[in-house]
Amino acid sequence: MTTGSTSAVVTGAAGWLGQNLVRALLSDGRRVRGLVRTPEERSLLELLGPSAEAVVGDVRDPSAVDALFAGVGEATVFHSAAVIHPAKHVRELFDVNVGGTQLVLDRSKRAGAARFLHVSSNSPFGANPTRDHRFTEDSPYHPYLGYGRSKMEAEQLARSYHERGDVPVVILRAPWFYGPFQPPRQTRFIAAVRRGRFPVVGDGSARRSMVYTGNLVQGLLRAERSEAAPGRAYWIADPEPYEVREVVETVRRAAADEGLAVSGGSPRVPVALARAAAALDAVLQARGRYVQPLHVLGELRDTIACDVTRAREELGYDPEVTLYEGMRASIRWCLERGEPV
Amino acid sequence: MRSLDTEVLVIGSGAGGAVTAATLAEAGRTVTVVEEGPWVDPDAIEPFSLDEMVVKYRYGGPAAALGTPSVGYAEGRCVGGSTEINSGLYHRLPGDLAEEWRRTYDIDEFTPDVLDHYAGGIESLLTVSKVPGAPPASSAVIERGATKLGWRSVEFARVFAYDEQGRGTKQTMARTMIPRAVAAGATVVPDCRVVRLLRQGPRVVGARCRRTTPEGATERLDIRADHVFVCCGAIHTPALLQRSGWWSRIGGGLKLHPTVKVAARFPSPLDHGDVPMHRVTEFAPKLTIGGSASRRGQVAMALAESSAEYEDALAEWEHVAVYYAAIRSDSAGRVLTLPRASAPLVTYRLTDADLSRLARGLVNLGELLLAAGATELYPSISQSGVARRQEDLVAWWDGLTRSRANLMTVHLTSSVRMGQEGALSGADSFGRVWGAQHLRVNDASLIPDAPGVNPQAAIMMIAARNAEHFLATA
Amino acid sequence: MLGFEQRVVAGLVTTTDPERRAAVEAFVDGTLRSMPEHLRAGMAAESLLLGAWDRVRGRGRAGPVDLAALDGSRIDVVRQYVRLLRGLVLFAECELAPTT
Numbered sequence: 001m002t003t004g005s006t007s008a009v010v011t012g013a014a015g016w017l018g019q020n021l022v023r024a025l026l027s028d029g030r031r032v033r034g035l036v037r038t039p040e041e042r043s044l045l046e047l048l049g050p051s052a053e054a055v056v057g058d059v060r061d062p063s064a065v066d067a068l069f070a071g072v073g074e075a076t077v078f079h080s081a082a083v084i085h086p087a088k089h090v091r092e093l094f095d096v097n098v099g100g101t102q103l104v105l106d107r108s109k110r111a112g113a114a115r116f117l118h119v120s121s122n123s124p125f126g127a128n129p130t131r132d133h134r135f136t137e138d139s140p141y142h143p144y145l146g147y148g149r150s151k152m153e154a155e156q157l158a159r160s161y162h163e164r165g166d167v168p169v170v171i172l173r174a175p176w177f178y179g180p181f182q183p184p185r186q187t188r189f190i191a192a193v194r195r196g197r198f199p200v201v202g203d204g205s206a207r208r209s210m211v212y213t214g215n216l217v218q219g220l221l222r223a224e225r226s227e228a229a230p231g232r233a234y235w236i237a238d239p240e241p242y243e244v245r246e247v248v249e250t251v252r253r254a255a256a257d258e259g260l261a262v263s264g265g266s267p268r269v270p271v272a273l274a275r276a277a278a279a280l281d282a283v284l285q286a287r288g289r290y291v292q293p294l295h296v297l298g299e300l301r302d303t304i305a306c307d308v309t310r311a312r313e314e315l316g317y318d319p320e321v322t323l324y325e326g327m328r329a330s331i332r333w334c335l336e337r338g339e340p341v
Numbered sequence: 342m343r344s345l346d347t348e349v350l351v352i353g354s355g356a357g358g359a360v361t362a363a364t365l366a367e368a369g370r371t372v373t374v375v376e377e378g379p380w381v382d383p384d385a386i387e388p389f390s391l392d393e394m395v396v397k398y399r400y401g402g403p404a405a406a407l408g409t410p411s412v413g414y415a416e417g418r419c420v421g422g423s424t425e426i427n428s429g430l431y432h433r434l435p436g437d438l439a440e441e442w443r444r445t446y447d448i449d450e451f452t453p454d455v456l457d458h459y460a461g462g463i464e465s466l467l468t469v470s471k472v473p474g475a476p477p478a479s480s481a482v483i484e485r486g487a488t489k490l491g492w493r494s495v496e497f498a499r500v501f502a503y504d505e506q507g508r509g510t511k512q513t514m515a516r517t518m519i520p521r522a523v524a525a526g527a528t529v530v531p532d533c534r535v536v537r538l539l540r541q542g543p544r545v546v547g548a549r550c551r552r553t554t555p556e557g558a559t560e561r562l563d564i565r566a567d568h569v570f571v572c573c574g575a576i577h578t579p580a581l582l583q584r585s586g587w588w589s590r591i592g593g594g595l596k597l598h599p600t601v602k603v604a605a606r607f608p609s610p611l612d613h614g615d616v617p618m619h620r621v622t623e624f625a626p627k628l629t630i631g632g633s634a635s636r637r638g639q640v641a642m643a644l645a646e647s648s649a650e651y652e653d654a655l656a657e658w659e660h661v662a663v664y665y666a667a668i669r670s671d672s673a674g675r676v677l678t679l680p681r682a683s684a685p686l687v688t689y690r691l692t693d694a695d696l697s698r699l700a701r702g703l704v705n706l707g708e709l710l711l712a713a714g715a716t717e718l719y720p721s722i723s724q725s726g727v728a729r730r731q732e733d734l735v736a737w738w739d740g741l742t743r744s745r746a747n748l749m750t751v752h753l754t755s756s757v758r759m760g761q762e763g764a765l766s767g768a769d770s771f772g773r774v775w776g777a778q779h780l781r782v783n784d785a786s787l788i789p790d791a792p793g794v795n796p797q798a799a800i801m802m803i804a805a806r807n808a809e810h811f812l813a814t815a
Numbered sequence: 816m817l818g819f820e821q822r823v824v825a826g827l828v829t830t831t832d833p834e835r836r837a838a839v840e841a842f843v844d845g846t847l848r849s850m851p852e853h854l855r856a857g858m859a860a861e862s863l864l865l866g867a868w869d870r871v872r873g874r875g876r877a878g879p880v881d882l883a884a885l886d887g888s889r890i891d892v893v894r895q896y897v898r899l900l901r902g903l904v905l906f907a908e909c910e911l912a913p914t915t
Contacts (some may be wrong), residue, residue: 061735062708094697095738102624102701110491149694288693391842391910401849402903411895638909642902648886684851723894724887744891747898 006072009113010034011059011104012081014041017119017174019181020213021078021220026051028221035059035068035081059100069107076224077108077167080119082151085185086290090146097150102157109166115230116158117220120173122209124152127302131207134241134307137233144299146285155233168230170223172216175237175304178326179213180333185292187339190331193248194255194341196264201274201301204245204266209237209305212326215319222315234311238319238326241305247323254327258335274301342561343552347373347528350548350566352535352581355422356800357784358572359518360463364808366525373564374522375533375550377573378419383515388426389616389634397426403749406674406689412599413749416574420531421515423574424797427751428616428634429499429511431469433460434792434799435626442789446760449770450806459802459809466521467512468502472618479632479662480617482607486713492623497795499618509615533562534683538569538585544778545569545585568815570772572784572804575753576676579786580685582757582767583678587777590767591757595674596791597689597750600667601703601722601741602633604643605715610659611635617664621709626793627669628702630709635662646721646747654717664710666702667750669793670695676756691743699748700741707734721747752796757786759803765789771810772803783807816844817859819866822880823897827904835911842907843900861896 008025012018013034025032026049033053036042042054057064059081081100086092101118108116125135126142143149155171162169178186192198211219219236223229242250248266256262278298284291311317321329334341348371351362358374366372378397386393395401399418405411417423436453443451476484476496487494501509510516523529533552538545547565554560571578579592617632624630633639643663644651654661674689691699707718711731718728720737723745728734757774758766759782766789768774772781783804785796792799816824824843828836847855869880885897 058735060704060738061732062704063732063735066731089693091693091697094694095700098694099697099701099704099738106490146693153694391907394906395842395845400846400851402846404851405854409891636909637912638906641905641909645901645905646898679853682852684853686853723898744894 006031006033006053006075008032008078009068009072009075010078010080011068011100012079013045013054015080016177016181016183017080017213017216020179021080021217022052023048024217024221033068033072035064060095060103062103065103065107069111072111072113074112074114077104077113077116078119078220079104079116082119084147085292085295088290090285090288090290093146093150094153097147098153098157101154105158105161105167109161113167115224116161116167116169117223118155118158118169118171119220120155120171120233121147121151122173122175122304122306123148124155128305131205131303133303134305135235136307137235137310145282145295146290162231170229171233172219172223173233173235173306174211174216175209175306176211177213177216178210178330180329181213182330182333186330187334187341190251190255190327190334190341193251194260194262196266198248198266199269199297199300200244200248200266201269202271203268204243204248206244206301207241207303207305208244208247209241210247210323211237212319212321212323214321214326218319219311219315219317222311222317226315228314232314234315234317235306235308236311236317237306237308238323239308241303242323244300250323251327254324255331258328258331260331260341269300271301274298342563344563344565345373346565347371348566349373349568349570350375350564351570351572352548353377353422353572353574353577353784354420354519354529355417355514355572355574355784356424356797357804358570359421359514359522360801360804361570361572361783361808362522362527363518363525364805365812366522366527368812370812372522372527373566374527374529375535375548375564376420376529376531377534378417378531380420380529380531381425381515383421383425383513388511389636389639391638393426400684404684404687406595406597406687406750408674408689408691409743410691410746410748412597412689414597414751414753416576416753420519420529421513424513425515427797428795429501430497430616430618430795431500431798432497432794434802435794438626438790438792442760445762446758446765446789447762448760448789451770455806456802459806460798462805463798463801467500467517469498469500470503471496471498472509473503473507476618477612477615478609479611479613479635480615480619482605482611482662482713483617483619483621483630483632483664483709486709487621487623489712490708492621492709494619494621494623497618497620535581536584538581538780539563539565540585543776545780568779568781568811570781570783572782574784575756575786576685576687578782578784579676579756580678582774582782587774589776590765592676593673594755594758595676595687595689595753596755597670597674598667598752598791598793599670599691599695599699599748600665600750601699601706601720601746601748602643602646602663602665603703603706603710603721604640604646604654604661604663604719605710606654606657606661606717607715608660611662613637613659613662621705624702624705627698628705629667629793630702630706631665631667633663633665639663643721644719646723647719647725647727648723649719649725649727651719654719664706666699666706668695668698668702669791673755696741696743696746699746700738703737703741704734707731707737723747752791754785754788754792754796755790757782758789759787760789772807781807781811816840816847817862817866819862819869819880820847820900822878823882823885823900824904826880826882827901828908830908835908838911839904839907842911843903846903858896858899861892865893865896
């Protein structure tokens with residue numbers, strides 16, 4: 001058991017971002033209480049040290065979130081619990097991403113949290129209109145399907161809690177992650193790229209912003225401290241977006257340099273096919289059904305790229321890890337865990 | 342077959358029609374109001390009783406907008422319309438919504454000063470007030486629970502007038518605007534249903550009606566009018582327009598306030614006379630929490646909705662009251678007149694986001710009621726069972742599915758819409774139906790979107806504004 | 816009311832007072848008559864089908880209806896059917912009760 005007061009509350013503590021964030025907070029000497037979904041996740045989190053504590057529960061559950069905030073005062077809330085790829089139904093996106101966010105905001109307000117850091121996404125903004133366009137913090141909402149709408153509604157909720165003076169809120173928008181503690185889908189991605197089986201749409205020149213987990217954690221911690229931040233939103237990503245073909249080449253190079261066999265080429269998928277997948281995905285989602293591979297294929301042809309100037313200027317955000325280094329770190333993490341990369 | 346000539350024909354005598362008739366009659370116009378339902382003495386029937394349902398409700402009871410799930414609703418069908426059966430809650434149209442609509446629908450003369458002017462005018466004619474003294478226990482529940490949770494709540498005003506003994510009477514159209522209209526010379530013809538409008542090309546010239554005489558016979562009545570105002574409500578205005586040949590952007594875009602309910606049992610008895618006037622506004626405008634009519638009959642129905650064993654709670658029904666969570670929905674429904682049928686088909690599609698919002702509202706409602714001291718909660722979800730502690734609430738997320746949710750709405754709007762943006766609306770900024778002459782709509786169907794609050798204030802304000810516009814221009 | 820509807824209502828009414836029973840049944844009958852035509856038609860169709868299904872299952876044209884089976888039916892419209900009738904019966908019974 002910990003003594004002294006919790007200074008950081010983390011939802012999604014056992015998630016991809018959460019695992020990286022909790023470790024960074026603990027190594028900063030902070031007391032952390034995280035919300036996790038299973039007793040196994042709790043054990044693993046509490047193994048990290050005496051300053052780590054976990055509550056098992058559903059982020060939609062008033063009693064679980066009460067337990068999460070029990071005895072917590074002016075802590076910082078890092079809200080990263082979300083569903084990106086629902087198990088079956090589109091409805092889950094809204095229940096967790098909006099309903100869960102509202103509950104955590106409500107309890108943060110009640111506890112007198114010092115700051116609420118809301119982890120958001122590029123999805124409320126859709127795709128860039130051109131290859132060279134970059135999303136800034138002033139870009140208008142243009143949500144892409146259910147996930148986009150749910151994350152947009154969550155941002156609007158978070159913003160309203162700030163504007164009403166209930167709790168100071170900062171919104172951090174992160175694009176596609178890469179880094180340690182990656183989920184199976186990311187391991188499959190790296191494995192597919194290394195074996196030359198990852199489909200590249202068209203000539204692969206579409207641009208994608210990505211963010212190394214370490215860079216994202218840095219962004220969150222800077223946003224926690226910055227005096228300019230409350231009430232504002234920030235894009236947190238690697239310095240520049242990458243062309244999809246560049247991502248593929250870099251992953252293959254990183255894999256080879258970590259001693260893995262690299263084979264095959266990169267199969268090209270016609271843009272028309274990706275467009276058809278996107279259309280079918282939209283139809284299914286309108287009926288409440290979610291089919292992950294279809295969704296992913298549908299998004300592959302888009303440019304989704306953002307500009308991190310505001311985060312640099314106002315938060316002092318300074319991403320250090322490069323794509324190559326980050327992918328090597330991810331692959332090493334997989335190899336250490338015996339993940340099938 | 343009888344016929345009648347008039348200058349202005351107002352079809353429907355609810356919040357929209359009654360205000361229209363009173364405004365025009367008091368300005369010296371010759372006004373005839375036809376009302377499908379009967380004249381009922383406002384003091385004759387107890388509010389929310391079975392008699393009220395049988396006599397004043399269309400179909401003698403509830404109807405449903407079909408969908409997965411269906412959404413139950415009720416309309417008033419009597420002189421005074423739905424104002425005769427509602428809770429009387431009065432809330433001005435929120436300014437930020439009005440501004441959003443002004444921009445999106447391009448509505449002329451819809452600025453705050455204009456709207457405040459007409460709202461103020463209505464309020465000077467009705468008595469809008471909060472409850473004198475302490476609110477009833479069933480309403481105090483909401484305030485108490487909200488305070489405990491740190492949620493914002495507010496007491497809504499109502500169109501109630503109080504006598505020296507503090508007894509309140511709801512100021513319905515039958516008590517206020519209709520008598521004003523009649524005193525100014527308007528004729529009101531109850532038990533008179535408009536079959537269709539009479540037209541010469543795009544120009545409306547009157548209405549063909551079927552009237553039931555006091556002796557019980559039906560007679561055909563043709564009314565010739567220079568101008569016609571259709572004020573039949575969000576369901577029957579588009580149905581009548583469609584029957585009369587106007588279809589473009591008429592009937593689609595129907596908006597409801599989908600609502601879930603919870604019957605809550607408390608250790609002490611509550612009152613059951615008034616619908617609670619407190620609302621939780623913490624989650625507005627997307628979500629509102631309030632109370633419903635809770636006579637023994639409503640309590641019984643609400644208890645039964647959860648499929649739980651409820652006889653015990655029903656035996657102690659004075660300890661039980663019904664509360665609700667209502668949402669502003671993302672999607673819309675449709676009214677479609679059916680051939681050779683008097684009732685139109687009404688459908689409504691709820692999105693997954695809507696259902697999630699309803700589940701969220703239900704869980705919030707559960708938290709509120711438990712914080713206020715409720716010992717048992719019966720939600721309007723089939724096969725849900727009873728909740729007794731906060732730990733039981735999380736199951737309501739997965740319990741509120743399309744097939745198990747028992748939803749209703751009290752409010753219906755937006756099936757015609759107003760504004761200069763012709764692609765979006767069926768009538769212009771003042772209710773003149775596009776593609777028609779001398780034909781106006783002046784009721785809830787004009788309101789561009791669900792207001793998130795009880796709409797009668799907005800309906801009356803807009804009706805007064807549009808009636809004044811008619812006087813100035815026609 | 817159609818035959819099957821009468822049987823369901825009879826099963827739902829709890830009062831033994833014959834006058835009250837008659838009043839409840841009259842109220843439900845009146846409400847069903849006044850329903851929107853397409854909704855009434857849908858209910859009538861359901862009543863005929865459920866009645867026929869009952870006969871096929873060998874339960875005959877009279878006698879109590881298995882309300883629990885209807886309540887727990889996997890078919891949504893069947894549950895809604897019972898729910899509507901139950902709602903009407905409950906409301907009427909409470910409202911027509913001698914003063915509480």
